[in-house]
Amino acid sequence: MSSQNPGCLGFLFRLFGGSESRLPDKLPYRIRDDFLSRAELSLYGVLRLAVGDQWVICPKVNLSDIFYVVGEEKQSWRNRIDRKHLDFLLCDAQTMQPVLGVELDDRSHARRDRQESDAFKDKVFRAAGLPLVRIQARANYSVTEISTLLRSAMSPTSQAANPPAPTPKTGTQAPSPGAPICPKCGVAMVVRASRKDGSRFYGCPNFPRCRHTAPLVRP
Ligand SMILES: [Zn+2]
Structure with missing residues (x-):
């Protein structure tokens, strides 16, 4: 709500407030007694x-x-x-x-x-x-x-x-024409290089959220 249209107060807050040094000594946070019901x-x-x-x-x-x-x-x-x-x-x-x-x-x-x-x-x-x-x-x-x-x-x-096999650490992404589609995310995979031995493979652009990989087939 206020973040959509900060108005005057939002402007003044940005001008004078908002920095950690202006916080009160004791912040108004307490531990809840009902973390679990x-x-x-x-x-x-x-x-x-x-x-x-x-x-x-x-x-x-x-x-x-x-x-x-x-x-x-x-x-x-x-x-x-x-x-x-x-x-x-x-x-x-x-x-x-x-x-x-x-x-x-x-x-x-x-x-x-x-x-x-x-x-x-x-x-x-x-x-x-x-x-x-x-x-x-x-x-x-x-x-x-x-x-x-x-x-x-x-x-x-x-x-x-079950978790997939550990994926090697990856290098930078590269555009990959004709790349396979990640079956989990439905997006085109990118060519990556293993940091360990430099070998190349297809990886999902959503890494590390998706660790799906595919072998790079050479023509
Ligand atoms: Zn994916």
Whole structure:
């Protein structure tokens, strides 16, 4: 709002304020006591028992930390996810590659606005190929039941969710006529050179968000 049309106050702020030296001694930030709600904390405890050391549980992850946008109108699609959070993201403990989203559905999810938001979230996960499970809030959970639910949600795409082989450090991008299309992003790949041994290969221009590579075929 004010950033669109800063007006007089915005002008004065830029003129006299905004520098860190003018900040008050004690800033008005305090630690929240409800980082996780009671219901979230309860599910978190069960998730910890269910996943063991295999995965790491990240609570409250912004969707724009998980997903990136491909194709046209990037900013508009980014705006649709950048204030949305996932309750819990499970990542591979070694690579921290996301493997599964977990949403806790409490009573607020029965509201119409929440239902629309949930439906959108489901579509985002489906489009990106990251499985998402919804767990109904309960007073008690069975660890075995939750563990089975997580593993079965992961299994159909577990291959795709596996991290790709490590990509060599890349050099500068070069225009690549006749380059293959990245199957993940749908954009033409670029020729890159390995910093290690100078060998050339096709890499996705969205690197490091997308690490898809293809061998360079010589004529
Ligand atoms: Zn790509």
